[in-house]
Amino acid sequence: MLKIENLHARVAGKEILKGLSLSVKPGEVHAIMGPNGAGKSTLGNVLTGRDGYEVTAGSVSFDGVDLLALEPEARAAAGVFLAFQYPVEIPGVNNTYFLRAALNAQRKARGEKELDSMQFLKLVREKLKVMQISDELLHRAVNEGFSGGEKKRNEIFQMAVLEPKLAILDETDSGLDIDALKQVAQGVNAQRSPQRSFLVITHYQRLLDYIEPDFVHVLAGGRIVESGDKTLALKLEEHGYAWVREHGEPAGATA
Amino acid sequence: MSSEITETTATALRDNAEVAEALGRNYSAGFVTEIEMTGLPPGLDEETIRALSAIKREPEWMTEWRLAAYRHWLTMPQPDWAKLKLDAIDYQAISYYAAPKQGPKSLDEVDPVLLETYEKLGVPLHERAALAGVAVDAVFDSVSVGTTFRKQLAEAGVIFCSMSEAIREHPELVQKYLGSVVPTGDNFFAALNSAVFSDGSFVFIPKGVRCPMELSTYFRINAQNTGQFERTLIVAEEGAHVSYLEGCTAPKRDENQLHAAVVELVALEKAQIKYSTVQNWYPGDENGVGGIYNLVTKRGDCRGDDSKISWTQVETGSAITWKYPSVVLRGDRSVGEFHSVALTHHYQQADTGTKMIHIGKDTKSKIVSKGISAGRSNNSYRGLVKVEKGAERARNYTQCDSLLIGKKCGAHTFPYMEVKNPTAIVEHEATTSKISDDQMFYCRSRGIGEEDAVSMIVDGFCKQVFRELPMEFAVEAKKLLEVSLEGAVG
Numbered sequence: 046m047l048k049i050e051n052l053h054a055r056v057a058g059k060e061i062l063k064g065l066s067l068s069v070k071p072g073e074v075h076a077i078m079g080p081n082g083a084g085k086s087t088l089g090n091v092l093t094g095r096d097g098y099e100v101t102a103g104s105v106s107f108d109g110v111d112l113l114a115l116e117p118e119a120r121a122a123a124g125v126f127l128a129f130q131y132p133v134e135i136p137g138v139n140n141t142y143f144l145r146a147a148l149n150a151q152r153k154a155r156g157e158k159e160l161d162s163m164q165f166l167k168l169v170r171e172k173l174k175v176m177q178i179s180d181e182l183l184h185r186a187v188n189e190g191f192s193g194g195e196k197k198r199n200e201i202f203q204m205a206v207l208e209p210k211l212a213i214l215d216e217t218d219s220g221l222d223i224d225a226l227k228q229v230a231q232g233v234n235a236q237r238s239p240q241r242s243f244l245v246i247t248h249y250q251r252l253l254d255y256i257e258p259d260f261v262h263v264l265a266g267g268r269i270v271e272s273g274d275k276t277l278a279l280k281l282e283e284h285g286y287a288w289v290r291e292h293g294e295p296a297g298a299t300a
Numbered sequence: 301m302s303s304e305i306t307e308t309t310a311t312a313l314r315d316n317a318e319v320a321e322a323l324g325r326n327y328s329a330g331f332v333t334e335i336e337m338t339g340l341p342p343g344l345d346e347e348t349i350r351a352l353s354a355i356k357r358e359p360e361w362m363t364e365w366r367l368a369a370y371r372h373w374l375t376m377p378q379p380d381w382a383k384l385k386l387d388a389i390d391y392q393a394i395s396y397y398a399a400p401k402q403g404p405k406s407l408d409e410v411d412p413v414l415l416e417t418y419e420k421l422g423v424p425l426h427e428r429a430a431l432a433g434v435a436v437d438a439v440f441d442s443v444s445v446g447t448t449f450r451k452q453l454a455e456a457g458v459i460f461c462s463m464s465e466a467i468r469e470h471p472e473l474v475q476k477y478l479g480s481v482v483p484t485g486d487n488f489f490a491a492l493n494s495a496v497f498s499d500g501s502f503v504f505i506p507k508g509v510r511c512p513m514e515l516s517t518y519f520r521i522n523a524q525n526t527g528q529f530e531r532t533l534i535v536a537e538e539g540a541h542v543s544y545l546e547g548c549t550a551p552k553r554d555e556n557q558l559h560a561a562v563v564e565l566v567a568l569e570k571a572q573i574k575y576s577t578v579q580n581w582y583p584g585d586e587n588g589v590g591g592i593y594n595l596v597t598k599r600g601d602c603r604g605d606d607s608k609i610s611w612t613q614v615e616t617g618s619a620i621t622w623k624y625p626s627v628v629l630r631g632d633r634s635v636g637e638f639h640s641v642a643l644t645h646h647y648q649q650a651d652t653g654t655k656m657i658h659i660g661k662d663t664k665s666k667i668v669s670k671g672i673s674a675g676r677s678n679n680s681y682r683g684l685v686k687v688e689k690g691a692e693r694a695r696n697y698t699q700c701d702s703l704l705i706g707k708k709c710g711a712h713t714f715p716y717m718e719v720k721n722p723t724a725i726v727e728h729e730a731t732t733s734k735i736s737d738d739q740m741f742y743c744r745s746r747g748i749g750e751e752d753a754v755s756m757i758v759d760g761f762c763k764q765v766f767r768e769l770p771m772e773f774a775v776e777a778k779k780l781l782e783v784s785l786e787g788a789v790g
Contacts (some may be wrong), residue, residue, distance in 0.1 A: 085582060093745050123746035137760030147746035154747065186760065203746065256608065274712035 052103035063267030079264035122154035124210030194225035230255030329549030369484035369494030466502035471719035503538035569604030588647025591619025602634035603689035626655035629663035644677030673709035
């Protein structure tokens with residue numbers, strides 16, 4: 046489904062990803078862990094096509110398509126979703142309106158019929174139940190005045206409605222207390238399916254207590270230096286990232 | 301789940317379809333109507349004014365009123381304090397009267413070509429096809445060509461007719477109120493308007509009457525080399541309520557055309573007037589060629605205690621906009637409001653805002669201005685809040701937000717305050733923001749394309765003002781913004 050080969054990427058002239066390779070099959074959950082500055086968020090941004098992230102070498106194929114050749118909105122329509130580390134506020138734009146515009150834009154791009162208001166409402170109702178989100182959130186402007194936990198839950202709610210094939214969670218656990226973390230994880234788990242893959246980017250093992258990964262990769266110095274099953278995360282927790290530096294490639298002070 | 305969600309999503313759906321439709325079009329009102337016209341040749345002197353007055357079969361006092369204004373105008377210089385690049389206007393090159401040859405009769409007799417024009421503009425004049433609950437006065441170049449729902453309004457005691465007709469049929473009301481809010485010598489363009497105004501709407505809501513429907517005037521400039529000088533007067537007597545809407549369009553032409561209107565509102569005790577404008581005059585092309593010079597004086601007078609006047613404007617058109625709808629808060633506890641969205645793109649220039657003059661005690665005013673600049677345009681907010689000595693406990697709140705799209709446009713804010721009473725509270729908040737890369741990427745990462753994302757963010761930015769507009773106008777305003785912003789990104 047997702048095949049990243051020898052990916053090199055620069056931000057503001059500085060090379061952050063230095064030959065990253067990763068392969069994800071449908072239904073798999075991959076956790077990407079690593080120290081600060083290892084390039085974790087860069088990976089998410091490169092995969093979704095954010096401006097300012099320049100790919101200098103390597104390839105990314107998604108369902109056989111060259112993902113890097115697509116505009117961000119086309120990547121979304123192809124089924125790639127990024128849950129933002131810092132969800133953005135859009136004042137005055139109703140949350141429901143935004144989500145519906147997004148879903149229908151994607152459907153249109155895929156040549157599917159757009160949902161009318163009744164169909165959309167039905168979908169939202171179903172997903173609300175799963176996410177345990179209060180419908181009051183839907184009436185507010187996108188992320189405006191949301192608490193940290195609300196913002197993250199809103200991201201997962203968007204994911205539930207947009208039903209991507211690949212969901213990238215960028216430090217979704219950051220800034221959450223344990224209760225909010227559990228709620229978010231529960232929302233994610235409810236969406237696991239044999240067709241949907243996840244890249245869970247996180248600094249801490251904590252999130253993986255609730256979202257159990259099939260694979261854990263350690264990203265350091267712009268490449269994956271160690272891969273394993275979930276026990277790798279526990280090892281990291283125990284020994285810290287310094288342990289990786291000793292065993293893997295040096296992370297480099299600037300990475 | 302509340303029914304409110306259904307409502308929201310239903311609105312969203314309808315808006316979406318309209319967005320798609322709107323994005324496919326350009327300045328759609330830019331067509332020219334082929335119709336036999338009559339009029340005055342270009343040029344302006346006392347003879348022109350006498351001729352104009354004669355065509356309109358005006359009483360002597362009206363002719364004299366015009367001439368006095370004209371003589372005053374001759375002594376005034378064209379103002380240059382606004383942040384506008386305005387080429388000298390040759391007032392002798394303009395024709396001051398142009399009208400369809402067939403004079404205005406009853407609605408059934410209006411030239412089908414004109415009916416078709418308004419139909420095309422989305423303002424059907426046939427009452428059975430007309431917007432439910434909205435009465436329309438249609439002004440074509442210099443004259444009103446028809447007013448709908450007159451019978452129903454008359455039954456409620458409401459007078460809604462063209463200004464020409466009011467001068468003939470209701471001279472006592474016109475004489476009493478015309479020029480009482482904006483005197484003939486108020487400013488250069490108001491003086492010019494007083495001398496040569498050709499038509500406009502007259503509204504009179506008698507004591508205690510709530511106008512049973514929305515009133516609206518649709519201004520259309522069609523003829524070439526013509527100026528449109530409309531004059532609108534709205535009087536709400538004690539306890540009367542009225543909501544009035546105004547829309548404007550013009551054909552695409554390479555020459556600039558002048559539109560210098562005067563609007564006067566009078567609210568007596570406990571009366572309320574809500575005046576909404578969606579201004580979509582031809583803005584000129586993407587190189588700044590052509591477009592309307594929209595130089596307008598609009599002022600409301602809260603003459604009675606506990607009265608309220610509220611201006612809402614969405615300004616997307618015109619090459620140049622010079623306009624400051626104001627409220628004189630004379631009555632105690634009177635309330636003035638100004639809600640504005642002004643969008644400029646390409647080479648458009650707008651210098652717009654409001655004046656709130658607090659005279660009575662416990663008067664309140666609220667100003668919400670949203671300026672959006674794109675392309676190489678310049679957008680200025682200019683506002684005056686004045687609290688006179690006797691205005692005990694006057695209160696003003698001003699919020700002034702600017703949104704920039706691109707790097708070559710400008711947003712400017714000129715707030716003036718004169719406070720002569722120590723018990724007054726005057727607040728001013730201003731923000732300038734850009735559509736952030738983060739917001740754009742967030743939208744796009746969800747599948748929303750660039751232009752739609754900009755429309756959405758701009759719409760959100762304007763929400764506070766759009767909420768003030770009557771439903772049909774809110775939808776229209778939103779569409780206009782989208783059309784006006786085409787090509788603003790990328």
